[in-house]
Amino acid sequence: MSNADVLIIGSGIAALQLASHLGKNLNVRVLTKSKLTVSNSYLAQGGIAAAIGPADHPAKHYNDTLEAGSYHNNPEAVRQIIHEAPGLIQEIAEHGNVFDRDMTGSLLLGMEGAHCEHRIVHGGGDATGRRVSEYLINRLKSHVTVDEDVFVYQLLLNKQDNRCIGVKTKQPDGSIKTYYGNHIILATGGCGQLYSYTSNAKTVTGDGIALAYQAGAEITDMEFIQFHPTLLYVNGETKGLISEAVRGEGARLVSDDGTYIMEGVHPYKDLAPRYVVSQTIYDYLKKGHHVFLDITSISDFKTRFPSITVICEENGIDLADGKIPVVPGSHFLMGGIKTDVIGRTSIAGLYAIGEAACTGLHGANRLASNSLLEGLYQGKKLAEWLNAIPSVPTYEIAVQKQLLKREQIRLPEIQxxxxxxxxxxxxxxxxxxxxxxxxxxxxxxxEEINDYDSVSVSDLTKIFMLLTAQLITNAALQRTESRGGHYRSDYPHEDNRNWLRKSIIHKHKREVETTDEQIETAITTSTIFY
Structure with missing residues (x-):
């Protein structure tokens, strides 16, 4: 048994940003199910969006975020996070050699889909996530303890005040260990591994969302899954992400019969919002075509995209041919555990940050390079809040064991x-x-399994995947329209009259309910809230 002031579950950028900003007077413990650097953040090739260019303004970034999100966003969350973006970039740029610069020392700004300006800050060409993660890891102080290969399988609640007070874990040797904390933070990422084709790390199986749901926290917008248009596709398998920045530099999507598939589909063509591009590729694949990224217009591809070059060459792709085979795959979850902008959930003492959380920033479809931004914002702001509030008493409870016979569990294979x-x-x-x-x-x-102590980690992973899959499926059934990352062939159009509201699911109320919060239907991309 271990106690901490702040207990962080996960090790992506949101978790590391939080841990690095928490005061030295706090005892901080980070639990990660694999190694510290195994996360979607570490794999992130794309950059971080911030309105820092001479022709840019946060209002433009704000409007691009709303348009990409099909106006399902929380406008106030968007405003707050976008407004802070330049400062978050500046803080890192001043303290570390993380981001790429031009010959004059100015930050290089890239272009990605659905952005109206060059505002994407990169590190190492296409290794931004790794660069920022390593920067934050190096800033962790002695008051932060990291426990690797620890699988969290249950949140512990004090029933008297419905407060989260700790977690139960499976240790590397198979033993059970309980950790208590004043503040429990879920930073476990999304759920990309629920799908056959995904850009996500192997560990991203929806654990945090399933844990929060089982504890009774509100879950929202689970129907909105972003499928990245371009995953490297070799011999029937996805082998890695081909960043949207490649299309930002001029690559075009082409079918095996020579058709440039985005012509006439969207005004932004190959830089259209991701759901538009993914659906277009999907249509071609369903018709029996193969789809490629034509990179012949990028003269310095290997220099600009060193990480992608390595992935391609390791998988037998000859870049001299100028074509990279691609398919769409699950990439990002816009929904998740319902939180406010700094990560507070509907359960006291329980927080969620990063992709596991749903602040409303992304709406129905995440704008490219807003995800690392959100993690940096939430991590810093939650740290500032936790640093300022009075300490609360640490609870300890006796967990009642309800024995479960192993043979009662029947589970499918992950595949x-x-x-x-x-x-x-x-x-x-x-x-x-x-x-x-x-x-x-x-x-x-x-949901009838009420005791996880005797269940193996491999079966717990399947249980959490199934729980999260149920949440996605239920939400997708309820939303009878198409919006952002949710496309219904039987309801192919947006329904602003009925569906600009958010849906919420929690364990003790199985149906999806709509809140009284109604986003105005008259928002346009020219509307500025500054």
Missing amino acids: QIQESMMERVGIVRSKSVLKLQEKWLAQFKV
């Missing part, structure tokens, strides 16, 4: 979960296949 989600709750959805998936998931009765 079955991934294939069923990709086929039925993937890029294109409809009521018939969603109902089929709902029925398939229900047969495993994972």
Whole structure:
């Protein structure tokens, strides 16, 4: 048993930013299910969006974020985070050699899809996530302890005041260890590994969302899954992400018959919002075509994209041919654990930051390079808040064990979960296949499992994947329109009259409810809230 003032679950940029900004008077412990550098953040090739160019302004970034998010965003969350972006970049740029600069020493600014200005700050060409993660790891002080290879499988609550007070974990040797804390932060990332094709790290299986849901926290917007248009596709498998920045530098999507597939589809063509590009590629794949990125217009590809070059060459792609085979795959979850802008959930003492959280910044579709930004913002702001508030008493409770016979659990293989989600709750959805998936998931009765102590880590992973899959499927059934990362072939249009509201699911109220918060339907991209 261990106690901490702040207990952080996860080790991505949001978690590391938080840990690095917490005061030395706080005892901080970071628990990560694998190694400290195994996270989506560390893999992130794209950059961080911030309105720092001479022709740019936070109002432009704000409007681009709303448009990409199909106006399902929380406008106040967008305003706060976008406004802070330049300062967050400046803080890192002043203290570390992280970001790429031009010959004059100014930060290089890239262009990505759905942005109206060059505002993407990169590090190491296409290694921004690794650069920022290593910068933050190097800033961790002695009051921060990191425990690796620790699998968190249950949140502990004080029932009297409905406060989260700790977690139960499986240790590397298989033993169970309980950690108590005054503040429990979930920074576990999204759920990309629920799908066959994904850019996500192997560890990103929806754990934090399932944990929060089981504890009774509110979960929102789970239907909105962003499928990245361009994952490297070799021999029927995805091998890594081909950053959107490649298209930002001039690469174009082309089918095997020579058709440039984004012509006439969207005014931004190959830099259209990701859901538009993903759906277009998906349509070509369904018709039996192969789709490639034509990189012949990028003269210095290997210099500009060293990490992507390595991925391609390791998988037998000859870049001299000028074509990289791609497919869309799950990339980012816009929904998650419902929080305010700094990460407070509906349960006292429980917080969520980064991709596990839903602040409303991303709306129905994340604007490229806003994710690392959100993690940096939430990590810093939550640290400032925790540093300023009075300490609360540390609780300890006796956990009542309810023995469960191992043979009662019947679970599918992970590959079955991934294939069923990709086929039925993937890029294109409809009521018939969603109902089929709902029925398939229900047969495993994972919500009836009330004691995890005797369950193996591999089976716990499947349970959390199934729980998260149920949340996505349920939310996708309820939203009878198409918006952002949620596309229904039976409801192919947006329905602003009924569906600009958010849906919320929590364990003790199974149906999806809509809040009284109504985003005005008359928002346009020219509207400025400054």
